Amino acid sequence: MTHWSAEAKKLLERALLEAGRKAAGEGADADEVIGDLRLRVEQELAATAVEVVATDDVASVLTKLGVPTPAAEEATPATAKPAEPPVKPAKKHTGCLLTAGMFLSWFVPCVALAWEVLAKLTDIELSCRILFFDPLPSWFHALLIATVPVVNFAGWRQVCGSAWPARYRPVLRVLWGVALAVSLWYGIRFVAVLPIALIGLVAIIYFGLGLLALLPLAPYIGLGGLLAHHQRFDEPGQGRGKLAGFTGATLALLAMLASSFATAHGLRLAASEEPAEQVRGIQFLRQWGDRSLLADRCFGASRSEFGFGDLMDPLRAIGHTPDELQRIFYRAYGQPFYMTSAAGKRNGLRGERSRVDVAFDRGQGGDNVGQGVSGLSLAASRIDGQVEPALASAYLEWTLEFANSASVEREARAQIALPPGGVVSRLTLWVNGEEREAAFSGKSQVKAAYQKVVQARRDPVLVTSCGEDRVMMQCFPVPRDGGTMKVRLGITVPLDLLSAESASLRLPVFLERNFNLLRLAHNDVWIEGAADLRADGADWIAATNKAGAVALHGSLAPATVLEGIAPLRMKREAGSSFVCPDPIVKTQTIVTQFAVHTAAPPARIVFALDASVGMKEPLMKALAALPARWPGAEIAWVAAANEAVASSSPRPWDDGALDDVGRFMGGLAFGGGQDNAPALLKAWDLAAARPHSLVVWLHGPGQELISSADALRQRMERSPGGPRVHDIQIGAGPHRLVEQLESLSGYRGEGVVAEASGVLKDWCASRVAGLSYDVVRTRVEESPPGAVRVDSPHAARLWAWTEVQTLLDRHVPVETEKAAQLAAQYYLVTPVSGAVVLETAQQFAEAGLSPMSASVATVVVPEPATVLMALFGAAVLGLRVWRRRRRS
């Protein structure tokens, strides 16, 4: 180590003082010059490696450097002002405490950030996100927060003596500014949580608990580290980089908070009592709101388990219930809140992985399907069907197997769209490998029986009606830890008559479900019974069953349980009358009669269009399938668009009519979830203004009920002869408005389709031709002479279903009661009846129910006798037709 003599020190100080004065006189910075010269003197002396520095050594170096050596003076010279070097050089070790503190200043924020990122990706419950508030609403926030451990890591390295490469200093200065802004920002947000965190810190130290309490302390620890080394990357006048970083980060954080303020503002407007303000709020949210922020609120989970929220969160004061928020979300964005994909495909399984499932099933035992629950899957799907073209009927059995990988029991719930006109006529549950049949009774009775058994955690399954051609199925419990549960629905369906000689059949699909389809490999379908059965697509294989009947079967893609398939088509013999024994009331016979009428074309067809998000393309495709002209008819269109109703005046359906439709569509603003009720009402009124008119309603799914269907129901109930509403839903999904239009004779569902052009084309073709094909089923005591006898249980059920609908349409309590009794008698799920399978005979008895007997249960495979009878009937019919032609 080098020692200095006192005289040498004095000499150096005098020389430097003098040089500093001279430099100041020339306009230079005296301190800087003194510092530079001092450094050079020290370097030169160090190079000489002297052990004791004397005045001669100092003089020699000063001369070498060109610094005048002051003359020796007796008087004590004025002490040279101790010059500070321009920048403090880094010291290798400034103490263990500082080193440890600097280590924590990057380590703790790093761990906190990593934990919160992991919690966000894997939905860990023990995280700041769940306990307090979400510190990472976006990945940009994570990037900003990451600057804190990065900058403090550089500072820690500096403290430990590792020089930071000089080329990174400008970047580090900017990052320092960013990190400071971020630390202050989160420090303010966590202020309310600080007491809890400090208590937790004591708990960590004393009880050795987890590190969770350190998460809220992370911004303060990071801030300490930043302040401890804020000079280490800096030089005089180099604070601009830090200021730029600080300003930029603050502005960015404020800008991101702006979206929260915008969302809060939009929510306040959307939740207003004033309809005009609601519309403004919805449109504001659609334009400026933060969709993911609103979706987060819709889940209904408390944002702070301890009641401490984010002080800077403007949505903190939003007191709306999750149901209200979900409705507002749907109106603004036209999608369920639990779909994370903003684009949102309506069909197929493309959105399956973007669906957020929850761990806790809030809807268990309730009346709604609700949100998806984690761990519950549809493992297998099988449809067995038998068609009877002669009787224009079919029977399908849909067997579903659910699997549950969660650690708790689950209830599987789904809303199913039946083929148009279909009715559930059988329900079976497998209990310990044995099939148990359902009891059919009044809706409230079966529901009560189901809920009671669910609470006892036994095995029931329930099917009830929830709209035109829609049923809700609930089964519980699907056992946990890989357990499975299997149910079967039997559906009796009237075939759709395309002409006297052809018919079509659609398959049931899921509209809404709380289970995923990720485990479903395929949808196995087997349809038999028609000589000429055709299906689109290459997945079908033709075969014959053991009874010699022709069949089509295929292992279809899993998406077909949502999207359905193009209708199966078949030829039918154009017979006029068939009789079937009634399997329930054995003294009765069901007569099925076919008639072809010439029907006047509708005078006016009003199209009610849904301009919700994603509907533009499907509607354009559907309308392209319309005929270019319809002689004698008028066309009008009404649209639910932009939270309002747009409409056109009726005009003749001639050349140019479809161009007008195209222009009308082009002027619509598609977006959000539109309220179709006012548009449908307007369309009905337009149609009712002219006799023999009808409404075609083209719409997508509608997960929320925005306004009630009461006004429309009133019109349709009070005008039984009024315009009919034909409903075509494009895309799988529930529609809450459709669920309210049950039991109306003037309403007819044409099905849920992936694409409407085919359905619309068929629908128009028959009506343009002016023909209508009627099937009338009546129950008589004696068969009429000459009628062909067919042994089929389905005709009776279809007769009963029609009777129930007729009774309900009268809207008289006595008739409604009769309808319920008839439905229960014929084992049908209707608006006034349901089906429930209970585990034991005792449970049935306690509920006052009796299950369907196996002898009356409908089955898919026909008896050989039935086939022979059908062939015989066809032969007799053929003979009669031949004789009639001979006579003419």
Add this chain to the structure above:
Amino acid sequence: MDADFLDNWLVQARKGLLELCVLNALSRGECYGYELCRQIEEVPGLGVTEGTLYPLLSRLRLAGLVTTRLVESTDGPVRKYYQLTPAGREALRLMNDHMERMQQGAVRLRRPRSTP
């Protein structure tokens, strides 16, 4: 010739040129003080000591024409590097232009006057 006259003139000339030479040297890349001093010494007649150079560099820094940065060195004390700022580059360009024009003008004055 008076030797004092030449000496005085050289001193004045060095004073005028020193700043230009320092800026030109820095335009080739950043340097620390000692290194800069060595480069300036290569200019004939322009010997300069560090005692003269550091005040000049300080003036240039205060004028915003150069910036400095400290670099830690594993084999000695920290070094202060100097480099030109954009303003420094612009000033250097102007100074070099002026210098060139003055030199050309001075050379022209040596030629005989043209007769009208």
